[in-house]
Amino acid sequence: MKPALSSPLLGIVRTLSFGYLNLFAFGFFLPFLFMAMSMVPMSIVERVGTSRNASTLATLLVIAAVVAATYTVMEQIRGQVLERMGLVIDERLTRVCFDAVNRGQGRAGVPAAQALADLQTVRRFLCGPSLSALIDAFWSPLFVLAMFFINAAFGFLMLGLLTFSAAASLATHYWVSAHLAAAQRLDGEANEFGLAVSRNAEALRVMGMLPALAERWYALHRDGLGWRGLAGARAARIGLVPRMVQNGQMIVVYGLGGFLFLSDRIQLSVLFVVLMVMMRAQGPLQHIINNWSQIQSFASAARRLDALLRGIEAAPRPMSLPAPAGELRVSRLVGGPPGMARPVINDVSFSLAPGRILGVVGPSGAGKSCLSRLVTGIWKPVRGTIVFGEQDLSHWDPDELGRHVGYVPQDVEFLPGTIAENIARFDPDASSERILAAVELAGIHDIMRGLPDGYATRLGGPGGHVLSGGQRQRVALARAVYGAPRLVVLDEPNSNLDAGAEQVLGRTMQRLRDDGAAVIVVSHRISLLGFCDDLLVLNEGVVQAIGARERIFNRLPRFREGPQPPLIDLPRTGTGG
Ligand SMILES: Nc1ncnc2c1ncn2[C@@H]1O[C@H](COP(=O)(O)OP(=O)(O)OP(=O)(O)O)[C@@H](O)[C@H]1O
Numbered sequence: 276m277k278p279a280l281s282s283p284l285l286g287i288v289r290t291l292s293f294g295y296l297n298l299f300a301f302g303f304f305l306p307f308l309f310m311a312m313s314m315v316p317m318s319i320v321e322r323v324g325t326s327r328n329a330s331t332l333a334t335l336l337v338i339a340a341v342v343a344a345t346y347t348v349m350e351q352i353r354g355q356v357l358e359r360m361g362l363v364i365d366e367r368l369t370r371v372c373f374d375a376v377n378r379g380q381g382r383a384g385v386p387a388a389q390a391l392a393d394l395q396t397v398r399r400f401l402c403g404p405s406l407s408a409l410i411d412a413f414w415s416p417l418f419v420l421a422m423f424f425i426n427a428a429f430g431f432l433m434l435g436l437l438t439f440s441a442a443a444s445l446a447t448h449y450w451v452s453a454h455l456a457a458a459q460r461l462d463g464e465a466n467e468f469g470l471a472v473s474r475n476a477e478a479l480r481v482m483g484m485l486p487a488l489a490e491r492w493y494a495l496h497r498d499g500l501g502w503r504g505l506a507g508a509r510a511a512r513i514g515l516v517p518r519m520v521q522n523g524q525m526i527v528v529y530g531l532g533g534f535l536f537l538s539d540r541i542q543l544s545v546l547f548v549v550l551m552v553m554m555r556a557q558g559p560l561q562h563i564i565n566n567w568s569q570i571q572s573f574a575s576a577a578r579r580l581d582a583l584l585r586g587i588e589a590a591p592r593p594m595s596l597p598a599p600a601g602e603l604r605v606s607r608l609v610g611g612p613p614g615m616a617r618p619v620i621n622d623v624s625f626s627l628a629p630g631r632i633l634g635v636v637g638p639s640g641a642g643k644s645c646l647s648r649l650v651t652g653i654w655k656p657v658r659g660t661i662v663f664g665e666q667d668l669s670h671w672d673p674d675e676l677g678r679h680v681g682y683v684p685q686d687v688e689f690l691p692g693t694i695a696e697n698i699a700r701f702d703p704d705a706s707s708e709r710i711l712a713a714v715e716l717a718g719i720h721d722i723m724r725g726l727p728d729g730y731a732t733r734l735g736g737p738g739g740h741v742l743s744g745g746q747r748q749r750v751a752l753a754r755a756v757y758g759a760p761r762l763v764v765l766d767e768p769n770s771n772l773d774a775g776a777e778q779v780l781g782r783t784m785q786r787l788r789d790d791g792a793a794v795i796v797v798s799h800r801i802s803l804l805g806f807c808d809d810l811l812v813l814n815e816g817v818v819q820a821i822g823a824r825e826r827i828f829n830r831l832p833r834f835r836e837g838p839q840p841p842l843i844d845l846p847r848t849g850t851g852g
Pocket residue numbers: 612615619637638639640641642643644645646
């Protein structure tokens with residue numbers, strides 16, 4: 276097995292090493308050009324001052340202009356290289372992060388909003404001015420060396436100032452890191468909370484919950500601000516001395532320069548070079564100090580992203596398998612929501628042959644939806660196996676398996692796009708025939724006829740058409756049956772349907788069965804269960820009964836909610852085999 280990279284993020288950055296090498300080279304040449312520019316004022320004072328020659332002045336100015344133009348162009352090119360690298364990083368990272376977040380493979384438990392914000396932070400740093408500053412800071416010793424050439428005293432002065440700035444920035448980091456981490460955590464919580472409120476704003480508003488929720492959101496936000504404020508106050512206190520030193524350094528340079536001039540060790544004009552170089556050398560370091568919180572945010576974001584990406588690295592790459600053909604065999608299945616200490620589903624076994632419909636019933640909270648999620652491969656079992664045809668479900672590439680699975684969840688959501696795109700699962704190769712076949716199979720022509728722009732009607736997003744609860748379920752059914760899936764799992768697909776629409780749904784299930792699909796339907800309504808061949812009764816995550824519909828049907832009223840007398844166990848026979 277391929278060993279997991281110690282840092283997948285570093286792996287992606289490494290693929291851009293040529294670009295970073297370029298930046299490094301720019302970081303080396305730019306200081307030389309800058310030093311050349313800084314020597315012009317000195318030369319003017321020295322040469323023009325003594326010769327009083329206009330052509331010498333003109334020559335010097337032309338040289339200065341050429342150097343300044345080259346410097347500007349090189350800086351511009353460096354900016355463009357960074358920008359392009361940003362695009363490449365975006366392309367490489369966005370896709371994997373999107374995958375990691377939405378497949379739930381990241382074991383770091385990073386919420387989606389946080390992961391996407393982390394991606395922005397990492398991207399902004401890896402192609403932003405802070406990284407340039409770090410690279411420039413790496414070459415700062417060149418400036419120190421130049422100072423030593425002018426005079427050792429200037430060299431030592433500059434070395435002292437740079438060391439002092441670096442030490443001050445480290446001290447600031449040490450003193451504020453815990454505060455900033457707390458602020459970031461609270462900001463993340465406040466964002467998640469705010470997004471959850473926005474998603475349910477209508478219901479929350481009608482129940483008068485918004486003031487209390489605003490208070491709760493603001494409390495999280497305020498706590499984050501508080502930690503940030505404390506960090507800022509600490510940083511300001513620590514930064515007072517470095518700022519004083521920075522503001523006073525010019526006096527020190529003039530003083531030292533004056534002293535060296537009086538002792539005949541330098542020309543006064545050298546001070547032009549010293550001042551310009553000193554400021555340029557401190558620039559990157561100053562930038563790093565001023566933007567230390569950004570660098571820290573980058574470090575934390577990169578750590579979280581790394582953990583997320585490692586989830587993907589660690590996941591085995593499944594090989595391509597043929598379309599599943601054969602029965603679905605669930606054997607001694609134990610599992611539930613990822614990370615939950617106690618599994619919801621306990622030792623569930625059943626089999627379902629192609630061309631059969633299995634109804635899953637049981638009281639609320641029995642684990643029916645959890646079973647649906649396990650059977651569709653959304654969640655991985657803790658123990659036990661789910662074999663579809665000849666292969667274990669986990670052996671399939673989830674994307675490939677998805678083409679053979681139809682699923683209607685309890686809460687149906689559509690994505691911003693046309694209704695046709697949603698039905699076609701955003702398949703770029705979707706054909707009109709397949710979309711029409713799905714619409715026909717789900718029996719939703721009546722809905723399509725009533726849409727303002729027919730199949731091109733946009734759903735979701737601002738201005739998108741809003742479907743009723745029942746319409747959503749029926750369109751979700753069309754999406755589930757798109758592409759003739761071999762396994763169709765319907766989790767309470769009729770909870771918003773009237774009797775007529777329920778009959779249409781029943782007929783769709785029968786047609787799927789006739790086409791050889793295995794269908795699992797979770798429902799509380801007897802009317803829909805009448806379309807099933809077999810029934811599985813689930814209670815507290817355990818199979819209480821399983822068998823042909825007629826055998827179980829009469830006993831169903833006993834599964835109303837509330838305490839129930841235990842059902843006598845029926846043999847857990849395979850339903851289809
Ligand atoms: N995503 C989840 N995270 C944590 N716990 C969950 C999650 N989904 C379900 N559960 C828990 O698993 C148990 C079974 O829930 P499930 O939704 O499977 O019940 P159900 O039989 O489908 O109920 P209902 O008929 O009301 O839909 C519940 O106790 C629930 O709290």
